[in-house]
Amino acid sequence: MELAEAAVKCLLVKLVSLLKKEYHLQKGVRGQIVFLTKELKGMQDVLEELSEKPAGSVTPFQKRWARSLKELSYDIEDSVDAFMLRVDGGDAHANPRNLTGFSRFIDRMGLIGNIKSVKVAKVRRRIAKELEDITTRVKEVAAWKGRLTIPGATAQPHTKANVDTGIHLLLEDVHKHRHSPVGIDGPAQRLASLLTTHREGLQQNLMVVSIVGLGGVGKTTLAKALYESLETQFQCKAFIPVSLRPDKKSIFKRILRQVRPAARGNNNDGEKDVDELIRDIRKYLSDKRYFIVIDDVWDEEIWKLFEYALVDNSCGSRVIVTTRNFRVAKLCATPVAGALFELEPLSNADSKRLFYKRVFGKDGGNHNQLDEIAGRILKKCGGVPLAIITTASLLASKPKSINEWYRVYRSLGSGLEKDNTDIKRMHDILSLSYYELPSYLRPCLLYLSLFPEDCRIDKDSLVRRWVAEGLVVDEQGGGNLYELYDRGEKYFIELVNRSFIQPLDIDGVDGIPNACSVHDLILDLLISLSVEDNFGLRLDSQNFTTSTDSEVNIRRLSLQDNEVEVSVPETVDLSHVRSVIAFGDAFNWAPPLSRFKFLRALDLEGFPRKNNHPKELRRLHHLRYLQLRGYLQKEVLEEIGNLQHLKMLDLSHAYVSQLPVSITRLRNLQSLLVGSDVKMPQGIGSLSKLEEMSWIEVEPNTAAELGKLTEMRVLCVHGLGYDEAGDQAFLQSLSNLRNLLGLFITESEMCSLDDLPDPGQAPVGLRFFRGTETTFQQMPRWFSWLSELSGLTITVNNLTQDDIDMLGALPELRLLQLEVAENGTIAQEQLSIGSDKLFQSLEAFKFKHCARCWLVLSQGVMTRLQKLELYFEVRKRDDGAIDVGLENLTSLKHVTVEVDCYGANIRQVEDVETKLRDALDAHPKNPTLELSRVATHCMERDEHSSGRHQSFGRPADDDDYSDNDSDASK
Structure with a gap:
């Protein structure tokens, strides 16, 4: 339902745009478009009602109807796009004979004055026939509505997404080991004891421990956690x-790069076959004590290769x-x-603890009234x-009521009966939560089915793809990229909060993940749903498989990196x-780009390849999103300039020195x-619609042209x-x-931003400023x-102090x-930081300095501050005092x-650490404290332990000495 709903929404936006723009449509044609719009809006209402129905209650007939409507919407949208492209002049190579029906009849009616050689009557008869074909299909699908018998339902309002702290607490517990993840503390202790037994012995055999259990x-x-x-x-x-x-070659390359990190990027591992890589691994590990985790081994054959690479060198490796x-x-x-360790499902007590912790937050708590249904x-x-x-x-996102929980319980059905397979059980559980997602989230989640297993998926790139393919619907038709991206990022956060995707690389400033991965079981579910709904096709095996319905069209194609070539007939x-x-080398056997007439998004590793020539790029008239990675020929870059309707170009991971x-x-x-070492051409200021640009080198000509890009929202x-x-x-x-x-x-030298021609002309709407690897002379006064x-x-x-006061007065910081x-x-x-209502919106504050200075916080400041990070240089506080007013941060x-x-x-x-702990123990909110030490190798010995003062490093009175070890920059 959600895919059909998204398709209809996109089509309606384009039909409305078609009516609003000056295409000189004759009255009859305009009337037919109005008819199509009205019919589609009625069917959209039906789809919204179907989307609100409980999981499992949608009938097969309703599913077939939604699929037919989705395919029809896609076909009409393709036709509208082709027509609008010709009228806007973007398809200079187009042949009118190649246009599809809907675009052809509009093209001939709208531009009839330019067709001198065709009699008006003949054209109108042909237009009428083609228009009749389109409207007949719409009427047929619309007529099915009467057989759907859908009870009324009210759509849930869209609310702003915030990062769910519950999932971050779980992640932090795993990452920092303040507490063991629920249910694994016992197994972790037993396995740790096993793995460390006799570790001081001189002759120790290689130990291999296998952990086996149900997926998830x-x-x-x-x-x-053990690792x-x-x-x-x-x-x-x-x-x-x-x-x-x-991918065996990729796996052994990763092993070699991880165990031998110093050689990363300075070897020819990519040119070696599997046998050569294994020999290199064995040679390097021959005299090393190593620890390797091989996660998710499915068959015996791949293990035999691993076994050959692992050297039993009597060094106590694990x-x-x-x-x-x-x-x-x-x-x-x-x-x-070694040992075989079977990881059993959680006990009832641990299951309940994990369940309540996820539903109600960090502590979980007692909820007696819900215990029975929770059980x-x-x-x-x-x-x-x-x-x-x-x-x-x-x-967690629903009312905490017995009735609501019983409704969810009844929706679970019999998914965990004994006669079902493990994967079927999991799919039943996960499918329920999938269908409980808001309809706007489901297509975005389903898009992840196109990515390989264990893939790190960049958030920004993913959201841009969603936008380019219309999965983040521009309901107003304004085309503002930043607003669409902002909405798409909220979708991403919602999927993190609902535990469908696993956050990676969480930003230390705003707490938003920069990337994600997908658990194997969820990926399996998404792939099966994708096949069922004809969302996309993965070429990841020797067998070319698609939906069982041969009448539907392939809409998305994911080329997986395989050892064996997979081709499309x-x-x-x-x-x-x-x-x-396309991932890795998969584009080597990709079909020619000329076969993709309505391509909107293209993501490739390297170009051109075997079946494709750079000139084929210019024929992708509908392309909106293009990401190219790896080495690019100059001719490819030149051809990109022919993509007149391109909206997003990502060359940040491509080897490019200069743009043409x-x-x-x-x-x-x-x-x-683009990357930070790419030179910009003259005339970049002509790209007047640019809203996002990175990373641009500040040199006179380019910097001067930036001022012409008045639509710019994000500049790096x-x-x-x-x-x-x-x-x-x-x-x-x-x-x-x-x-x-x-x-x-x-990556800038010492610089100043204070010389604005007129401080009053500063970008007053600025929401985010981030300077990294750059030192500014002073805080800009603007x-x-x-x-x-x-x-x-x-x-x-x-x-x-004036800088502190200025920042403290910013109302939204x-x-x-x-x-x-x-x-x-x-x-x-x-x-x-005084009590005159400074920093009243501040939620997270990090302050680091190397001067003999400290903050003093007065009562009533930073009333919303939840997270504080400080840097404390012990030798510059003679009395070790830390009385900064932490108790005032309520x-x-x-x-x-x-x-x-x-x-x-x-x-x-x-002494300093003890005083910090005492100060926070006395805090009314009892905040958690995380302490870390840097420059420990430059600490002085105590007199009682060495007989004299002696520093590990330089003398303690050398004030000019700066410790540059990596821990000091965290």
């Missing part, structure tokens, strides 16, 4: 996911293998020192953590494919992403401070960017105009990372303190 029972979580707790005891290590259809297959588990476990729900989850978390995530119609994504002038012809381009630049003329041109341009919402600056600034990351050379450069200065030793939940130990002895360091 927590094998990977347990293995990851992170024991990895420091080994000389080299690797954590390798395998998956169902592994290997963990996780698998769902008992035969594989028995084969892996070494007979002498019934948990019984159906069978102790499988993934099923428990998924079901609990569903309930010439007989298969690819003209309606909207999206092609032809790029400046992309007048519809809204997003341009580098190279400030190297050229005074370039800096001045950039500041002049900055004053023209009145729509700018995000400014990101990196920041005081930024009444909408929400996030600020900045390092300054000079900091004053929620996230602040403020650092004073290592050799910078602070005007006074004490910076005060909403504080978490404090992180980085203790610089250089020049201090252990007693001083421990």
Whole structure:
């Protein structure tokens, strides 16, 4: 239903646009389009009602009707796009004979004055026939509505998404080991004891421990916890996911790169075959104590290759293998020192604890009135953590009432009966939560079925694809890329909160994940749903398979990286494919691009390849999103300039030194992403629709042209401070960017932003400013105009009390990372944050400095602050005082303190840490404290332990010494 609903919404937007624009349509044609719009709106209402029905209650007939409507909508949209493309002049190579019916009749009616050679009567008869064919199909589908008998339903209002702290608490527990993940503490202790037995012995055999259990029972979580707790005891290590259809060469390349990290990027591993890679691994591990986790091994054959690579060198090495297959588990476990560990489903107590923790938050608590129904729900989850978390995530977003929980319980059906397979059980549970998703989220989640197993999926790239394919619907038809991206990012966060995708690389400033992965079981579910709904086709095996319905068109094509070439037969119609994504070397055997007539999104690793020529790019007239990775020929870059309707171009992961002038012809381009070492051509200012641009080097000509891009919302630049003329041109341009919402600056020398021609002309709507790897002379004074600034990351050379007061007065500032450069200065030793309602919106604050200075927080400040990060240099606080007023931060939940130990002895360091703990113990909110030490190798010995003062490193009175070890920059 959700796919049909999305397709109809996109089509309606285009039909409305067609009516509004000046296409000189004759009255009869305009009337027919109005008719189509009216009919489709009626069917959209029906789809919305179907989407609100409980899972499993939609009849097969209703599903068939929705699929027919979806395919019809796609076909009409393709025709409308072809027509609008010709009228707008974007298809210079188009032949009218190649246009589809709907576009042809509109083309001939709308441009009839230009067709001198065809008699009007003949044209009108042909138009009438083609129009009749389209309207007949619409009427047939519309007529089915009367047989659907759908009870009324009310759509749920769309609400703003916020990152769910519950899932982050679970993730932090696993990552930082403050607490063991629910249910694995016992198994983890037993396995840790087994793995570390006799580790001090000189002659130790290789030990292989296999962890076996049901998919989703927590094998990977347990293995990851063991890996992170024991990895420091080994000389080299690797954590390798395998998956169902592994790429052997890629796997052994990853092993070699992880166990031998120093050689990464400086070898020819990519040119070696599997046997050569295995020999290299054996040679390198021959005298090393290593620890390797091989996650999710499905068959015996792949394990035999691993076994050959693992050297039993009597150094006490350890290997963990996780698998769902008992035969594989028995084969892996070494007979002498190893073990087979069967990970059982969670106990009733642990299931309940995990369930309540996910539904109600960190503590879970007692909920006696819900215990009975919760027990019934948990019984159906069978102790499988993934099923428990998924079901609990569903309930977390619903009223905490017995009636609502019983409704969900009844919807579960009999998915966990004994006569079903394990995967079927899991699919039943996960399918329920899938169909309980809002209809706008389901197509976005289904899109993840196109990605390989164990794939790291970049958030920004994913959201842009959603936007390009119309999965984030532009209901207003305004085409504002930033607003659509913002909405798509909220969709992403919602999917994280509902535990459908696993967040990766969580941003330390705003807490939003920069990437995600998909659990294998959820991916299996999405693939099956994708096939059922004809959403997309994965070419990941030697068998070409698609939906069982041969009458539907292929809409999306994912080319998986395989050892064996997989080709699409010439007989298969690819003209309606909207999206092609190729991973690794898969594009080597991709069909020619000329077979993709209506392609909207294209993502490739390298171009051209065997079946494709650069000139084929120019025929992709409907292309809206293009991402190219790897090495690109100059001819390819030149051809990109012919894609007149391209909106998003991502070359950030491509090897490109300079963009050609032809790029400046992309007048519809809204997003341009390149690497930081790419030179821009002259004339970049002609791309007047650009809303997003990164990473642009600040040099005079390019910087001057930025001022012409008045639609710019997000700008990422580098190279400030190297050229005074370039800096001045950039500041002049900055004053023209009145729509700018995000400014990101990196890899720049010491620079100043204070020389705006007129501070009143600053981009006053700016919401985010982030400066990384860059030091600014001082806090720009025009920041005081930024009444909408929400996030600020900045390092300054000079900091004053006036700067603190200015920032504190910003009404919307929620996230602040403020650092004073290592050799910078602070005007006074004490910076005060007074009680005159400063920082009233601030939620997270990080303050780092190397001067002899400290913050003093007055009562009533930072009333919303929940997370505080501080840097404490022990030797510069003679009395070790830490009385900064932490008790005045009434909403504080978490404090992180980085203790610089250089020049201090252990007693001083421990005294500071004790005082910090005491201060937070006395805090009314009892916030958590996370302490870390840096420069510990430069601590002084205590007199009683060495007989004299002696530092580990340079003398303690050397104030100019700066410790640059990597831990000090966290």
